[in-house]
Amino acid sequence: MKAWEVHPAGWTLVERDEPIPEPHEVLVQVKAASLNYRDLIIARQSRGPLPRAIIALSDSAGQVIATGHEVTRLKVGQRVAACFFAQHWLEGAAPTGPREALGGGNTDGVLAERIALHEDAFVTLPDDLAFEEASTLPCAGVTAWHAYYASGHLKPGDVALLQGTGGVSIFGLQFAKLAGARAILTSSSDVKLQRARQLGADDLVNYQVVPGWDERALALTGGAGVDAVLEVGGRDTLARSVRATRPGGFISLIGGLTGFDRDPGLREAALGKGVHMHDIYVGSRRDFEDMNRAIAFHHLHPVVDRVFSFAQAREALAYLESGLHFGKVVIRL
Numbered sequence: 001m002k003a004w005e006v007h008p009a010g011w012t013l014v015e016r017d018e019p020i021p022e023p024h025e026v027l028v029q030v031k032a033a034s035l036n037y038r039d040l041i042i043a044r045q046s047r048g049p050l051p052r053a054i055i056a057l058s059d060s061a062g063q064v065i066a067t068g069h070e071v072t073r074l075k076v077g078q079r080v081a082a083c084f085f086a087q088h089w090l091e092g093a094a095p096t097g098p099r100e101a102l103g104g105g106n107t108d109g110v111l112a113e114r115i116a117l118h119e120d121a122f123v124t125l126p127d128d129l130a131f132e133e134a135s136t137l138p139c140a141g142v143t144a145w146h147a148y149y150a151s152g153h154l155k156p157g158d159v160a161l162l163q164g165t166g167g168v169s170i171f172g173l174q175f176a177k178l179a180g181a182r183a184i185l186t187s188s189s190d191v192k193l194q195r196a197r198q199l200g201a202d203d204l205v206n207y208q209v210v211p212g213w214d215e216r217a218l219a220l221t222g223g224a225g226v227d228a229v230l231e232v233g234g235r236d237t238l239a240r241s242v243r244a245t246r247p248g249g250f251i252s253l254i255g256g257l258t259g260f261d262r263d264p265g266l267r268e269a270a271l272g273k274g275v276h277m278h279d280i281y282v283g284s285r286r287d288f289e290d291m292n293r294a295i296a297f298h299h300l301h302p303v304v305d306r307v308f309s310f311a312q313a314r315e316a317l318a319y320l321e322s323g324l325h326f327g328k329v330v331i332r333l
């Protein structure tokens with residue numbers, strides 16, 4: 001079968017052996033895969049070389065075409081997606097120890113015609129969603145869901161702050177509106193801000209025109225501060241996020257789009273404020289299932305910006321790198 005592997009020279013289309021499911025494994029025909037910021041870091045090998053050429057990407061959706069003889073959870077024909085952590089985080093707090101996730105380290109990903117994984121790795125898909133839409137759920141969707149509803153506690157009437165218009169933030173916007181919260185969203189682009197308005201964003205701030213978006217968020221909330229932040233920016237945004245948050249509010253530490261070092265102003269910003277900060281690492285299979293139930297009930301559709309063909313995989317990665325996307329970038333197989 002054909003697969004795209006991560007090589008030092010860039011993603012490379014290769015011929016791989018057909019996966020044969022073990023007794024507890026499920027064989028899936030991959031129909032679509034989506035890209036995350038993490039895939040750029042892995043493709044560049046900027047945090048060190050990979051131990052071997054692995055198959056790219058963590059997120060996909062597809063159809064079960066065969067099952068090992070011990071499989072009981074799934075049947076041929078079902079539409080499924082694999083969790084980001086392949087098999088072992090079913091519910092509760094994140095597991096300690098090795099955190100092997102699809103498409104990173106020594107673990108093959110999903111940008112292949114077929115994948116075989118343990119039956120526990122999969123969730124079934126909401127009926128309403130096309131495979132392209134469903135392929136966006138495992139990382140960006142589950143992360144935003146987990147931040148608000150598993151580790152966090154967003155309520156109707158709360159004010160949520162979203163940074164930028166990438167995958168996690170746009171799911172965050174959709175889930176904030178689902179909760180009946182008010183959403184303040186920042187972006188570097190006025191065009192993207194208008195798209196966010198159509199998705200229900202209540203207050204828009206261009207963070208290039210208004211670098212002091214924390215002050216703006218305070219002003220928009222009458223000086224009180226926001227209740228919840230999905231912190232995807234990291235180094236250059238965290239201290240501002242703390243300043244924008246009300247005492248006792250919560251900040252979900254998710255990303256490092258501007259780097260992961262801590263801003264020296266952070267301690268001063270946080271001192272005496274009682275802001276809760278918690279690290280988020282995607283979410284469990286239970287979080288994924290809970291999210292899918294809500295998506296199905298509310299007929300919510302993930303925001304897919306562009307779909308590329310399997311042959312155009314490198315163009316899809318370059319498009320993600322350009323930062324022109326709004327929501328998710330997808331590859332159809």
Ligand SMILES: NC(=O)c1ccc[n+]([C@@H]2O[C@H](COP(=O)([O-])OP(=O)(O)OC[C@H]3O[C@@H](n4cnc5c(N)ncnc54)[C@H](OP(=O)(O)O)[C@@H]3O)[C@@H](O)[C@H]2O)c1
Pocket residue numbers: 035036037038139140143163164165166167168169186187188189192207232233236237253254255256257258280281282283320323324325327
């Ligand atoms: N902890 C976890 O479990 C977890 C899970 C998923 C992702 N992440 C991390 O979360 C981050 C976002 O991931 P993603 O896949 O959603 O990324 P993405 O789709 O590539 O998002 C990129 C967008 O982020 C916005 N952005 C960049 N710098 C910004 C800044 N200084 N302030 C505000 N917005 C900024 C830009 O939006 P505009 O063009 O609108 O300005 C950009 O288009 C990454 O660091 C990723 O590694 C972590």
